[in-house]
Amino acid sequence: MCVTFVFYFKVMSENLKLSNQVCFPVYTLAKEVINLYRPMLKDLDLTYPQYLVMLVLWESGEQHVSEIGCKLHLDSGTLTPLLKRLEQKKLIERNRNKNDERIVQISLTPSGKKMYEKAECIPDQMASSFNIPINQLQELKEIIEQILIQINK
Amino acid sequence: MCVTFVFYFKVMSENLKLSNQVCFPVYTLAKEVINLYRPMLKDLDLTYPQYLVMLVLWESGEQHVSEIGCKLHLDSGTLTPLLKRLEQKKLIERNRNKNDERIVQISLTPSGKKMYEKAECIPDQMASSFNIPINQLQELKEIIEQILIQINK
DNA sequence: CACAATTAAATTGTACACAATTTAATTGTG
DNA sequence: CACAATTAAATTGTGTACAATTTAATTGTG
Numbered sequence: 578m579c580v581t582f583v584f585y586f587k588v589m590s591e592n593l594k595l596s597n598q599v600c601f602p603v604y605t606l607a608k609e610v611i612n613l614y615r616p617m618l619k620d621l622d623l624t625y626p627q628y629l630v631m632l633v634l635w636e637s638g639e640q641h642v643s644e645i646g647c648k649l650h651l652d653s654g655t656l657t658p659l660l661k662r663l664e665q666k667k668l669i670e671r672n673r674n675k676n677d678e679r680i681v682q683i684s685l686t687p688s689g690k691k692m693y694e695k696a697e698c699i700p701d702q703m704a705s706s707f708n709i710p711i712n713q714l715q716e717l718k719e720i721i722e723q724i725l726i727q728i729n730k
Numbered sequence: 731m732c733v734t735f736v737f738y739f740k741v742m743s744e745n746l747k748l749s750n751q752v753c754f755p756v757y758t759l760a761k762e763v764i765n766l767y768r769p770m771l772k773d774l775d776l777t778y779p780q781y782l783v784m785l786v787l788w789e790s791g792e793q794h795v796s797e798i799g800c801k802l803h804l805d806s807g808t809l810t811p812l813l814k815r816l817e818q819k820k821l822i823e824r825n826r827n828k829n830d831e832r833i834v835q836i837s838l839t840p841s842g843k844k845m846y847e848k849a850e851c852i853p854d855q856m857a858s859s860f861n862i863p864i865n866q867l868q869e870l871k872e873i874i875e876q877i878l879i880q881i882n883k
Numbered sequence: 884c885a886c887a888a889t890t891a892a893a894t895t896g897t898a899c900a901c902a903a904t905t906t907a908a909t910t911g912t913g
Numbered sequence: 914c915a916c917a918a919t920t921a922a923a924t925t926g927t928g929t930a931c932a933a934t935t936t937a938a939t940t941g942t943g
Binding site: 608611612615641642643652653654656657658677678679680681 | 920921922923924925930931932
């Protein structure tokens with residue numbers, strides 16, 4: 578009886594159950610947090626990756642495409658079209674570097690700089706729309722940053 | 731002197747610095763973990779979202795497009811073309827429900843079922859490629875799941 | 884029963900994300 | 914100096930992700 582039991586039921590490996598996946602909640606959370614940003618960013622007519630590019634330009638000023646890519650972990654295949662869209666919206670300028678024509682310098686236009694003022698309230702808006710204790714968010718951030726260091730070793 | 735200091739330096743709000751963003755590490759981790767899956771999934775000729783669909787089919791068997799969408803938080807705009815690709819690869823079948831023609835039933839083909847055996851090693855491979863202590867991963871998963879519950883309230 | 888409302892997928896359109904390749908400029912080496 | 918190697922972006926192609934709309938089937942209500 579015990580033997581037939583073993584033969585009749587092929588047990589689903591616990592490992593492959595959705596509920597036991599670690600990556601799945603990370604993937605889901607990333608999408609859902611970006612969905613929370615969406616209405617706020619819509620007011621600025623920005624997508625989340627476009628907002629990230631604006632953040633690094635506000636923080637560090639004019640820089641190469643590859644510097645932005647390094648900070649945001651994005652390659653030129655993603656950035657080139659994204660930057661062209663920001664250029665069309667007159668938020669940035671793209672100029673070839675005079676000393677090295679391979680390099681494209683990305684800089685903010687006056688209206689790109691001005692958008693900073695409108696964006697300042699976003700972190701607080703997010704924090705309130707998103708009813709999680711600060712210490713829990715801090716803990717999440719620290720664990721993820723440790724894991725990212727491990728992955729990138 | 732102090733007054734001129736205030737006027738001359740416009741201070742970047744700490745809130746908008748990339749290093750203080752919580753969403754950015756979540757977004758980065760999701761992409762990087764999917765990149766770790768990529769070489770393993772390439773052997774199965776699956777993308778990460780396709781792998782997730784296979785997981786729910788292996789776990790729960792035949793089901794509606796919308797049931798898969800509910801479990802994976804994906805809509806028909808994403809799932810319809812993805813499922814057509816899995817169908818082209820002969821891993822699944824798509825059939826209209828006889829009782830309600832609006833519903834499309836998704837079921838595994840024999841080769842879709844068989845792929846389960848090849849996929850069984852993936853969680854262990856991931857765990858080893860990814861040098862993070864198990865308890866830290868467990869903690870990450872628990873925090874994220876709590877946050878997802880909050881967000882979906 | 885008729886028909887408005889609802890539902891499930893599919894479709895359309897925009898925007899990443901990334902692999903692989905190409906183009907053009909610069910650097911290193913014989 | 915010539916030319917192979919390298920580098921930075923751009924390009925090409927595939928596959929999500931999601932908003933908005935459409936299509937077709939079903940349900941609810943007068």
